[in-house]
């Protein structure tokens with residue numbers, strides 16, 4: 001009858017192993033602050049993401065690209081503004097203009113206008 005106690009121990013060992021496996025891992029690093037918070041901290045108001053670099057390159061020619069962050073426009077509104085800048089003399093391919101329009105629409109949508 002010496003076997004039984006050690007057999008009974010096995011599930012207990014398994015449970016202990018499961019507990020160890022469930023030990024919480026260190027908390028993940030907090031997510032990046034939203035664009036508004038980044039701007040408040042003195043960083044660029046232009047959030048990173050696809051199209052960011054193209055936008056900064058194309059839209060820095062005549063004025064700070066940051067001024068786009070003061071606008072909140074619908075997709076059509078951004079499309080018109082980007083077309084307007086292209087007509088003003090912004091140099092970019094159609095694909096780059098489309099990329100910039102998508103970036104701006106995603107970063108500064110009209111429905112984020114405070115008070116709307």
Ligand code: HEC
Nearest residue numbers: 058059060061062063067068071082085088089090091100
């Ligand atoms: C060739 C010069 C030039 C380039 C390049 C340029 N802009 Fe402009 N932008 C202007 C001028 C000039 C004004 C001010 C006169 C006006 O509102 O038309 C302006 C104004 C603006 C304004 C303010 C409009 C308002 O109503 O207050 C925004 C936003 C803007 N530009 C965004 C952009 C974006 C986005 C790009 C890149 C796609 C860009 N600009 C590239 C010349 C340029």
